[in-house]
Amino acid sequence: MTTPPDCIPCFLRQALEAARFATDDPALHNRIVLQALGAVAAMDLSQPPPAAIQTIQRLLRQTTGVDDPYRDAKQRFNHFALELLPECVAEVRRARDPFTAAVRFAIAGNVIDLGAKGGLGEAGMHAALRRALGEPMAGDIEAFRRAVAAARQILYLADNAGEIVFDRLLIEQLPTDRVTLVVRGAPTINDATREDAQTAGLPELVEVIDNGSDAPGTILADCSEYFRRRFQAADLIIAKGQGNFESLADTVPGIFFLFKVKCPTVAAQVGRPVGSQVLWRSPRQKNASQSP
Amino acid sequence: MTTPPDCIPCFLRQALEAARFATDDPALHNRIVLQALGAVAAMDLSQPPPAAIQTIQRLLRQTTGVDDPYRDAKQRFNHFALELLPECVAEVRRARDPFTAAVRFAIAGNVIDLGAKGGLGEAGMHAALRRALGEPMAGDIEAFRRAVAAARQILYLADNAGEIVFDRLLIEQLPTDRVTLVVRGAPTINDATREDAQTAGLPELVEVIDNGSDAPGTILADCSEYFRRRFQAADLIIAKGQGNFESLADTVPGIFFLFKVKCPTVAAQVGRPVGSQVLWRSPRQKNASQSP
Numbered sequence: 001m002t003t004p005p006d007c008i009p010c011f012l013r014q015a016l017e018a019a020r021f022a023t024d025d026p027a028l029h030n031r032i033v034l035q036a037l038g039a040v041a042a043m044d045l046s047q048p049p050p051a052a053i054q055t056i057q058r059l060l061r062q063t064t065g066v067d068d069p070y071r072d073a074k075q076r077f078n079h080f081a082l083e084l085l086p087e088c089v090a091e092v093r094r095a096r097d098p099f100t101a102a103v104r105f106a107i108a109g110n111v112i113d114l115g116a117k118g119g120l121g122e123a124g125m126h127a128a129l130r131r132a133l134g135e136p137m138a139g140d141i142e143a144f145r146r147a148v149a150a151a152r153q154i155l156y157l158a159d160n161a162g163e164i165v166f167d168r169l170l171i172e173q174l175p176t177d178r179v180t181l182v183v184r185g186a187p188t189i190n191d192a193t194r195e196d197a198q199t200a201g202l203p204e205l206v207e208v209i210d211n212g213s214d215a216p217g218t219i220l221a222d223c224s225e226y227f228r229r230r231f232q233a234a235d236l237i238i239a240k241g242q243g244n245f246e247s248l249a250d251t252v253p254g255i256f257f258l259f260k261v262k263c264p265t266v267a268a269q270v271g272r273p274v275g276s277q278v279l280w281r282s283p284r285q286k287n288a289s290q291s292p
Numbered sequence: 293m294t295t296p297p298d299c300i301p302c303f304l305r306q307a308l309e310a311a312r313f314a315t316d317d318p319a320l321h322n323r324i325v326l327q328a329l330g331a332v333a334a335m336d337l338s339q340p341p342p343a344a345i346q347t348i349q350r351l352l353r354q355t356t357g358v359d360d361p362y363r364d365a366k367q368r369f370n371h372f373a374l375e376l377l378p379e380c381v382a383e384v385r386r387a388r389d390p391f392t393a394a395v396r397f398a399i400a401g402n403v404i405d406l407g408a409k410g411g412l413g414e415a416g417m418h419a420a421l422r423r424a425l426g427e428p429m430a431g432d433i434e435a436f437r438r439a440v441a442a443a444r445q446i447l448y449l450a451d452n453a454g455e456i457v458f459d460r461l462l463i464e465q466l467p468t469d470r471v472t473l474v475v476r477g478a479p480t481i482n483d484a485t486r487e488d489a490q491t492a493g494l495p496e497l498v499e500v501i502d503n504g505s506d507a508p509g510t511i512l513a514d515c516s517e518y519f520r521r522r523f524q525a526a527d528l529i530i531a532k533g534q535g536n537f538e539s540l541a542d543t544v545p546g547i548f549f550l551f552k553v554k555c556p557t558v559a560a561q562v563g564r565p566v567g568s569q570v571l572w573r574s575p576r577q578k579n580a581s582q583s584p
Contacts, residue, residue, distance in 0.1 A: 005325040009305035
């Protein structure tokens with residue numbers, strides 16, 4: 001998607017939150033917000049929102065000299081998620097339909113988002129997971145199940161640290177020998193990198209690669225050539241989170257997006273309210289609209 | 293107060309909302325948000341927040357060619373408030389302490405705010421007024437009562453259209469021959485001007501003047517010399533709304549501010565949560581902190 005003006009206040013809110021995450025120095029908070037203002041004023045609004053966030057996060061890292069301001073938070077979320085995991089594994093096993101239960105957990109894990117305003121911390125995470133199996137989930141789970149069964153090469157685009165632990169529940173329901181997990185190429189907000197995949201124990205289950213980019217989404221032109229080849233070769237792409245949705249949904253057909261709707265702009269695009277758990281397939285035709 | 297970085301995302305959100313208020317043209321929405329970005333990037337953060345909003349609102353009027361984008365909304369709120377007024381008048385009369393009841397209504401009327409995110413429309417307005425007499429109100433009502441009794445020249449700085457109708461309830465409890473009501477010098481967001489004071493029937497009760505400024509607050513340096521003289525001469529100033537609070541609270545001592553707390557920054561300053569009804573007196577000493 002292109003960047004609507006609604007994203008602009010949100011970029012600046014996020015820049016300030018990120019600045020406060022990275023440093024306690026109020027002078028730096030001001031400087032980072034002003035840098036973000038400049039970056040947003042200069043940005044190309046035909047790019048998807050993660051492009052602007054990528055630029056702002058780079059400025060943040062440069063200005064603070066902190067190469068991964070969210071490292072501690074990411075580890076904290078991973079460990080908290082790992083503590084909850086056995087309970088969730090048991091619940092998936094007990095479920096009448098373990099595949100659907102795992103999809104629900106993977107989507108519920110997407111509450112962990114230190115970028116979005118609707119993203120929650122540890123307390124919200126536990127509550128969201130408790131509700132996960134009961135809440136309605138928009139989307140055609142049977143079409144997703146069929147696509148998984150038919151696919152030979154599945155690319156699973158991860159989103160955030162912490163969340164990636166719950167992705168493991170769904171990945172365990174997939175034909176793991178045909179699955180490749182993709183993480184970001186470098187730290188950006190609390191997005192998952194190789195380190196987080198490792199912490200979640202995923203390299204023992206599936207191949208793990210990175211996309212070569214530090215955008216909090218999948219901006220193909222910014223990804224490595226190797227990743228782009230794998231992306232082209234895959235016959236099923238599963239993409240977690242709004243960042244992946246924003247960067248791929250209206251340009252690449254047939255992707256299954258799994259996410260919690262976190263802002264009114266995306267809510268309008270998928271036709272579901274903020275807070276919804278959504279399994280959404282990008283339309284076969286570019287830029288066509290489709291309800292989940 | 294100076295402008296903290298927290299206000300910057302809010303300025304842009306407000307610019308977009310205002311753009312959508314003034315025109316249906318998405319190209320203009322984009323242009324206005326980008327103009328606002330430029331204006332905010334160039335602004336002096338040592339000025340209070342209403343200074344930035346003043347600039348953005350001027351850009352909005354220039355770009356859209358609409359001199360008062362909120363005119364219809366202001367009239368709608370005035371008329372809706374006038375419909376509710378008889379019920380409120382009766383409630384003030386019935387109250388054991390009509391002065392306190394009127395203060396509560398005047399503060400509750402401050403929910404009408406198309407600038408603040410916490411500001412509500414017509415539905416919220418009715419609900420807020422219904423709750424007004426029951427909700428806790430922070431502040432020293434007896435000190436306020438004594439200040440009113442002792443004052444010879446009272447300046448009552450109005451805030452928004454619609455809200456100004458409920459100010460009438462409080463003004464009727466004041467010694468009206470010693471009260472001057474002050475409105476903005478020109479339209480800005482939904483702030484009250486002479487037209488709104490007229491609709492509320494206030495010129496029949498008290499002297500009405502304007503401050504000569506189109507800022508959504510009281511930036512003394514931007515006000516007319518006549519207003520500044522009156523401001524200096526007054527021995528009691530009653531100021532409604534966050535805009536007046538933001539522009540006067542830490543520079544002019546002894547003002548009684550009446551408002552609903554609408555954002556975390558102001559909440560931190562007055563030590564009351566967002567949504568609180570507050571009667572807050574600015575400290576006798578510049579920049580000293582004081583709880584209500």
